[in-house]
Amino acid sequence: MEATFTLDGQEVPFRPGQTILEAAKAAGVYIPHLCHNPEFKPHGSCKLCTIVVNGRNGSACTMQASAGQDVDSETPELQTMRRTILQMLFVEGNHFCPGCEKSGNCQLQALAYDFEMTTPHFAETFPDLGVDASHPDAWIDFNRCIQCELCVRASRDFDHKDVFALGGRGLGVKLIVNSPTGKLGDSAFAVTDKAAHVCPVGAILIKRVGFAQPIGMRQYDLAPISAEADVCEIPEAPHG
């Protein structure tokens, strides 16, 4: 018999070593997340995937699935907390969707729609973090970085270039670039790098392709982000 855990009342099978988020996704159940990307080692920093396992809080992207776990995910209180975390991310940076080239392909925006986030709620901080347009093929708007470290992980673990890192502490944490000047144009970064294509928001953008795909026709314009799991392979339902 296949091992299972219970997710919001539904039996979910899992393979040994799978995280709760991975097992849920394989079973067609979406658990919201931003810093997680199945191609990279789990990170556990955005905390959108916070779940309750046997009465204790944890991150679905880093917690191993184990037999008999009783997992709550889509409860009203957890959904409210997730919306608040999204609002925190919005006010921490400068996220003005109508003027952003990423609109429609942005996971932060897509989640905000999914969670019916109608206002940022908290007082905006309006940081002035600047832009780095020094590279011929890509540019960085630091004001939009959500510190998921996907570009850090991609450049380090996939491209083996270590182009990015986070520097600082608390609200002062900022993306930094590995080059003598600190500018992207002087780094080893190339538009063909994995790191150029993993940003879930509009912080790292490719030049000269802006609006090639019209707004309204983009990924999350066509289907909500929560539909992501639907396209995945769904394992056979466990037979008791």
Added chain:
Amino acid sequence: MSDEDPILRSLARHGGDPHALVQILREVQSELGWLSRATQQAVATGLGLPITRVESVVRFYSFFYEQPRGAYRMLVSDNVTDRMAGSQALFAKLCAAFDVKPGELSRDGLVSVALTSCTGMCDQGPGLLVNNIAMPRLGEIPLDELVARVRAREPLAQWPVSWFAVADNIRKAGPLLGPRPEPGRALAAAIARGRQGMMDEMRASRLRGRGGAGFVTFVKWEGARNAPGPERYIVCNADEGEPGTFKDRVLLSSFADRVFEGMAIAGFAVGATRGFLYLRGEYEHLKAPLEAELARMRAGRRLGVSIGGEPGFDFDIAIHLGAGAYICGEESALIESLEGKPGRPRIRPPFPVTSGYLGKPTVVDNVETLCQATEIALHGGAAFAARGTKASTGFKILSISGDCARPGLYEYPFGVRIDEILEACGAVDVAAVQIGGPSGVLATPDEFRRRIAFEDVPTAGAFMVFGAQRDLFEIVRNFAHFFAHESCGFCTPCRVGTALQRDILDKIAEGRGSRYDVNELMRLHELMRRTSHCGLGQTATNAVDDAWRKFRPAFEKRWQAHDFAPAIDLDAALAPARRATGRNDAGAHLTEEA
């Protein structure tokens, strides 16, 4: 490049080991005064690291500077107990005397003056750090003389020794703070018991960690001992950063032999050959005496190879200095820092006992916990467990500060009542006691019959007394600023939440708060408690929650509107529009509705 010499020397001293990055940067900065981009690049090149690795460390720790900070870098301790001892006025005087803005360098490039988190001098504050060397009782130092010595560029070594004299203030001694056993006796007792015998005594003692979390020490030791692989590490957590706590400072300055023997005993029982003492950067003044103690122990065969003549009992200890980051008191963040990285708490599991320093089994124990292991080696686990309470065995050292006649260290068996402690330290007319630091419990008189114990009021040792004259709102606002400053920034709820909490309390302090803002604070409390990555974020709102429930008028007296006041000043926001239109008449201003 003229910078290179100290860099090359430091790199050579550490054998070019990237894990020594924090130590190397400390040494280089102590010679050069700050870490320019060229310096950082040279260190990165020397270690074969990307410059971002160096930069991320430099930007993480408060005591690393990317800008010149002068030959005299002054940091005034900003714990609430320092403030109660007059630190804010002294800080303003220092700034004025040197004609320097807070956090900036004086025009002559000589001095910088800034605030820093609690330096652990709460019983003899206000505390000051000059070039990271501690000076207690700033109020008693003649400021004119201090300023004159700085202006004359006199080296610290020529300043009066009394300015740097840190008192132990042991007010009530128990087994640890009382008459000490002769050096080496505990170690010999442990060897006589044998590795398994020592482990059995640890189990029988039911000793729980003294750093706050209260995890059973034997379980940690056993976990590391049973973990696969040949290498194991013992780490002594001397990153005593919880504001209001200073007992480890005294153990390290006057009982260092006990601390190191405790580490060696742990090494013996667990089968580790290397130990690290992670000393907080604020205690740099203790480094030289601790090194001297290590040298004495090596000379006495109490460290090194075949300790005490026991074949195969090899153990030695290295001291690692922190660089100003409260979060490094969290054990996995501490290990990251030991490995030369920013101190961000790791994802757990795996726990350090199976995957700690360099991925090897590692025991991280508090200074006091390791001292208790010497007691257990000497007198056995059963004798240890006979004192204290059933769930909290043995004695606990409390660091008492604030509004009381006799601040200092008090060693009590667990189970002591709060009111007994208050009587002993001479505290009268007490409004509240913050127990366990800003993340702990704010106890009010109706709770003073509660007991210090893991099952009632747990604490790593901080016990800050607030008299009836104190404003509890300002006290918790100080705590909120502390947490926002010390959040590592890894997870969203803590990174943003600690800043939002700080800003909302500042808004209330400015008289623009209302019930709505308190509701916001309580929502943040619930969110951060449940979703933060580590204990810092999970407890950063405790004090505000406690203060709101127990000292409501302290908030309410600051409210102007009852329901809501916006976070921004609406009339001030119209100023650019007034300028653009050249208007300043009544119609161009927002006025309060009658």
